[in-house]
Each structure stands twice: as structure tokens, then as C-alpha cells.
Amino acid sequence: MTTGLRERAAAELARTRERSIGLTDAVDDDDLVRQHSRLMSPLVWDLAHVGNQEELWLVRDVGGREPVRADIDQLYDAFKHARADRPELPLLGPAEARAYVRRVRDQVLDLLDTVELEGRPLVEQGFAFGMIIQHEQQHDETMLATHQLRQGDPVLVAPPPPRSRQPVSGEAFIPGGAFEMGTSLEAWALDNERPAHTVHVPPFFIDRAPVTNAQYQAFADAGGYADQRWWSASGWAHRQAAGLTGPGHWHGDGTYTRFGRREPIVSDEPVVHVSWHEASAYAAWAGKRLPTEAEWEKAARHDPAAGRSRRFPWGDEDPAPEHANLGQRHLSPAPVGAYPAGASPYGVHQLIGDVWEWTSSPFGGYPGFAAFPYREYSEVFFGDEYRVLRGGSFGTDAAACRGTFRNWDYPVRRQIFSGFRCARDPRPEELSR
Numbered sequence: 001m002t003t004g005l006r007e008r009a010a011a012e013l014a015r016t017r018e019r020s021i022g023l024t025d026a027v028d029d030d031d032l033v034r035q036h037s038r039l040m041s042p043l044v045w046d047l048a049h050v051g052n053q054e055e056l057w058l059v060r061d062v063g064g065r066e067p068v069r070a071d072i073d074q075l076y077d078a079f080k081h082a083r084a085d086r087p088e089l090p091l092l093g094p095a096e097a098r099a100y101v102r103r104v105r106d107q108v109l110d111l112l113d114t115v116e117l118e119g120r121p122l123v124e125q126g127f128a129f130g131m132i133i134q135h136e137q138q139h140d141e142t143m144l145a146t147h148q149l150r151q152g153d154p155v156l157v158a159p160p161p162p163r164s165r166q167p168v169s170g171e172a173f174i175p176g177g178a179f180e181m182g183t184s185l186e187a188w189a190l191d192n193e194r195p196a197h198t199v200h201v202p203p204f205f206i207d208r209a210p211v212t213n214a215q216y217q218a219f220a221d222a223g224g225y226a227d228q229r230w231w232s233a234s235g236w237a238h239r240q241a242a243g244l245t246g247p248g249h250w251h252g253d254g255t256y257t258r259f260g261r262r263e264p265i266v267s268d269e270p271v272v273h274v275s276w277h278e279a280s281a282y283a284a285w286a287g288k289r290l291p292t293e294a295e296w297e298k299a300a301r302h303d304p305a306a307g308r309s310r311r312f313p314w315g316d317e318d319p320a321p322e323h324a325n326l327g328q329r330h331l332s333p334a335p336v337g338a339y340p341a342g343a344s345p346y347g348v349h350q351l352i353g354d355v356w357e358w359t360s361s362p363f364g365g366y367p368g369f370a371a372f373p374y375r376e377y378s379e380v381f382f383g384d385e386y387r388v389l390r391g392g393s394f395g396t397d398a399a400a401c402r403g404t405f406r407n408w409d410y411p412v413r414r415q416i417f418s419g420f421r422c423a424r425d426p427r428p429e430e431l432s433r
């Protein structure tokens with residue numbers, strides 16, 4: 001690893017820790033240890049878990065050092081205890097957890113300067129550091145979702161998102177043909193994004209923008225939640241059992257609550273806090289469907305003029321503020337048309353940032369998949385129970401967001417910042433033109 005990589009890792013570790021501290025210092029100790037929803041851990045668990053993963057991978061594995069604390073690994077093993085059970089564990093308290101993550105970080109910064117990095121796949125191009133940075137950022141987004149579920153006065157502040165700069169509506173046509181999906185080059189890409197492979201995608205149409213609150217409201221107003229026709233059998237069963245009548249945090253009177261503030265629903269912002277079942281029902285009502293994961297990625301990355309896949313819709317440069325609504329810079333999705341500089345070559349907008357976009361695809365390994373560095377990151381989740389989401393949300397940091405990045409969750413989940421856009425097959429007359 002070159003000096004540049006060491007410096008980049010140190011800078012990204014510091015930037016990420018600032019975010020974690022902001023999310024945990026924003027609330028008092030009672031709120032830190034409380035479970036705000038059975039779907040979420042207490043914030044103090046996320047904080048110490050982030051430190052524990054950093055200790056396991058960087059201090060012990062990469063650094064070959066003695067444990068900082070050998071006694072707490074099993075408390076912070078996500079596979080040992082369900083989120084709902086974590087408040088009952090003898091967790092580190094707020095002060096202890098803060099001291100623990102600081103001690104781990106001191107060790108990591110010390111070893112980052114000197115550790116031998118040649119010839120080890122785990123540290124090739126700084127991968128282990130990138131993995132741990134992304135892990136912490138992912139938990140920061142999870143903590144942001146916990147903040148959204150928290151009761152009480154608002155504690156988070158951020159400027160409003162940019163206004164729409166350009167009308168964006170309708171669909172883009174994506175001609176059929178091969179494109180390169182996934183990556184073998186991106187240094188910090190996780191195992192499930194690898195390897196790059198060619199996928200033939202039949203022609204399709206995809207919405208140029210995510211589905212907005214106004215569009216989603218029209219589905220609800222048209223009785224979409226009461227009409228079984230639009231729902232799969234399991235979707236309808238869930239809609240009934242959970243008593244769904246609208247997206248999470250909507251009050252049914254034209255307002256929603258965001259991070260403790262009740263506000264009028266902004267009509268041209270992407271809808272957020274919808275489950276895969278709701279997204280699928282909306283798409284059926286609209287005469288469309290969700291895109292497959294391959295369709296989403298082709299619309300986002302394929303450059304037809306160059307005949308190659310880009311890292312991001314706008315090109316190969318890392319995300320800048322004009323490209324996408326990422327990194328908790330704002331506390332909501334931005335209106336459609338707010339990021340013309342982030343559009344893809346096919347003219348599809350806001351694929352990155354704003355809301356995670358549900359796809360129709362179950363989570364699985366690409367051809368040639370190899371678990372790295374541990375099966376528990378991705379492989380144990382492969383199968384039909386999960387659906388893939390793409391593109392990241394306003395709460396996703398750029399370090400954990402790429403054109404190839406894959407997220408996954410259960411079809412009933414909507415505590416994450418989840419939205420969607422629709423796709424459809426071309427009609428015969430649209431192909432013969």
C-alpha cells in the first residue's frame with residue numbers, strides 16, 4: 001500500500017468517525033441505550049459493534065496485535081443476538097463504548113503507519129481499511145434510520161436539499177444488448193459486487209426519476225391499498241397483517257414526520273419508507289414492474305457511446321455534491337430534477353442517492369462469486385428471502401456507494417430509506433419503430 005493509500009484510509013476513518021460521533025452525541029444517554037424500535041439495535045450497540053469489527057479485522061487480523069478487549073466479542077456478534085434481544089445484553093454503557101472505540105482507533109492509526117501490507121489479499125490496495133470504513137458508514141446509516149424511528153424532540157439538523165433545476169419525467173428506452181455488470185477493478189468493492197461479468201439485457205423502459213410522493217399518493221387515493229389485484233399473495237397478506245395504508249411516517253392528512261419534525265409532504269420528492277411489497281403493488285397499478293437488478297445497473301452505468309460501464313451514472317469521478325444527494329448532507333430525498341449533473345448517459349436521473357431503489361431481484365452471487373473475506377458479509381444472505389436495493393439514499397455515504405454497490409433487505413422492510421422507480425417491457429410497436 002502506498003503512502004497515498006495510507007493517507008486516504010486515515011482521512012476516511014477520521015471523517016467516518018466524526019459522523020458516528022455526531023449521531024451518538026446528538027442524544028442523551030437514556031436515548032443511546034433505549035431500543036427505539038424492535039427492528040433496530042440501541043444506538044450504543046451499533047457504536048461498540050463498529051469498534052469491535054474494527055478491532056477484529058484491523059487490530060487483530062491485519063495488525064496481528066493483542067486484543068483491546070477480548071471479553072466482549074460475542075456481545076457484538078450480529079449473528080449471536082437478534083436486534084430485538086440486544087437491549088437485554090450486558091452491553092458497554094455510553095462512556096465505556098466511547099472509550100472502547102477510541103482505544104481501538106488509536107491502535108489502528110498506530111498500525112496503519114507501519115504494518116506490512118505486501119502480499120496479503122486482505123490489505124491489497126487498503127481493502128481491509130476500506131471494508132471497515134464502509135462497515136462503519138453502513139451502521140451510521142442504520143443509526144440514522146434509528147433516529148427516524150426515535151420519539152421526542154428533533155436533534156439532527158441539516159440544510160434542506162437543493163430545489164429541482166430541470167423537469168424530469170417519463171421513461172428512458174434502454175436498447176437490448178450486453179453490458180458489463182459488477183466490478184473486478186474497484187479496490188474497495190465488496191465481495192458481492194465481484195467479479196465483472198457480461199450480462200445480456202433485453203430492451204426495456206425505465207422511469208427517468210424515482211416515483212414521487214405525489215405519484216404514490218395517487219396510487220393510495222385510487223384505492224391501491226384496498227385492491228388485492230395489485231398485490232402478490234404474500235404482499236397482500238402482509239398489507240393486511242400490518243394494516244398498511246401508506247408509506248412509513250405518513251399521517252394520512254398530507255403530512256409526514258421526519259427526524260421528529262411533522263411537515264407537509266413535498267409532492268415532487270421521491271417517496272421513501274416503502275416496502276418491496278408496496279413498491280411492487282404501485283408498479284402493477286401503474287401497468288409497470290420493478291426493474292431487475294441488471295436493468296437498474298445497465299441504466300445507471302452503461303455508456304453506449306464508449307461501449308463500457310462507468311463507476312457512476314455521470315462518469316468515473318467520485319461523487320461530488322452536484323452529482324447526488326448522499327452522505328446525510330440533507331435529511332430528506334431531494335426533489336426530482338435536483339441533480340441534472342448526476343444523470344446517466346441514457347438520461348436517467350437520481351439513480352445514486354436520495355432513496356435506495358428496490359429491484360425485483362433476489363440477492364445472489366454473481367457468476368464466479370467468491371466469499372471474501374468472510375461468508376457472513378454476503379454469502380449467508382443469498383437466496384430468495386431478500387430483495388436487492390440499489391443506488392444509496394440521502395443517508396448513504398459516498399464511501400459505501402457505487403454504481404455496483406448492492407444492498408438487500410426483506411420485502412416487508414421499510415425502516416430503511418427505501419423507494420423505487422418502475423420499468424416495463426416495450427410493446428411490440430415500440431420496438432419496430
Ligand code: AVJ
Pocket residue numbers: 135138139142377406407408409
Ligand atoms: C448491507 C446494509 C444489509 O446492515 O445488515 C453491517 C451491512 N453488514 N454489518 C446490514 C452490514 C454487517 C448490511 N446491509
Ligand code: FE
Pocket residue numbers: 049053078135139
Ligand atoms: Fe455490522
